[in-house]
Amino acid sequence: xxxxxxxxxxxxxxxxxxxxxxxxxxxxxxxxxxxxxxxxxxxxxxxxxxxxxxxxxxxxxxxxxxxxxxxxxxxxxxxxxxxxxxxxxxxxxxxxxxxxxxxxxxxxxxxxxxxxxxxxxxxxxxxxxxxxxxxxxxxxxxxxxxx
Numbered sequence: 001x002x003x004x005x006x007x008x009x010x011x012x013x014x015x016x017x018x019x020x021x022x023x024x025x026x027x028x029x030x031x032x033x034x035x036x037x038x039x040x041x042x043x044x045x046x047x048x049x050x051x052x053x054x055x056x057x058x059x060x061x062x063x064x065x066x067x068x069x070x071x072x073x074x075x076x077x078x079x080x081x082x083x084x085x086x087x088x089x090x091x092x093x094x095x096x097x098x099x100x101x102x103x104x105x106x107x108x109x110x111x112x113x114x115x116x117x118x119x120x121x122x123x124x125x126x127x128x129x130x131x132x133x134x135x136x137x138x139x140x141x142x143x144x145x146x147x
Contacts, residue, residue, distance in 0.1 A: 011129035012037035014056040016047040017065030017072055018092070022113065026060060026092070029116055033125035042067040044075050051079060056087060058128045061107075063093035073101055080106025088128055 013035045015026050027038045039054055041047035043065065051059060059079065061072040072091055079089050091102035094112030103109055115121045 010036040012039070012054055012056045012058075013129070014039050014041060014047065014050055014054055014059045015062075016041045016059065016075060017043075017062035017067070017070065018060075019066040022062070022066075022092075025113070025116055029122065030125060030129070033122055034129035035125075044070050044078070047075055048078070051087075058125070059087060059089045060092050060110075061089060061102075063091060063095065063098055073098070073105055076102050076107045077105040 011034050013030050015023050015030075015038065018026060018040065023040050027035075030038050035057075037054070039050055039056075041050045047059075047061075061075055063072045064070070065072065072093070076089055076091060079087075089107045090110035091099055091107050092110055092113065093099060093102075094114050099110055099112075111121050111124075
């Protein structure tokens with residue numbers, strides 16, 4: 001997790017449940033917003049494990065997981081109640097009613113894929129990731145490369 005004033009910290013993001021093309025699109029936006037470490041998880045258990053390992057500055061959860069159809073809302077409830085209240089979690093969904101459910105489960109207001117290229121979203125993401133010193137190149141770990 002990025003720590004203010006700690007030059008060795010790396011703004012990190014965990015994306016959960018996204019297909020490879022959506023993860024790549026998110027990773028591009030996140031890199032522009034200042035993320036230096038972007039990891040993906042496909043399942044709930046993989047997400048919980050990576051969440052504990054990475055202590056991300058931001059976790060972006062898909063509404064329905066691409067790999068197994070699991071519920072992003074269930075993961076959000078699990079992360080926000082049992083894991084850590086200090087790490088922001090957001091739902092990625094274009095459905096306003098599901099966004100409201102995510103907020104009720106403990107997430108911050110999220111965004112939809114339709115917003116990926118909006119300046120407002122970039123600015124919002126930057127606010128979560130700008131707490132660390134800048135690094136020269138982002139380290140993107142794809143689905144295939146992730147441990």
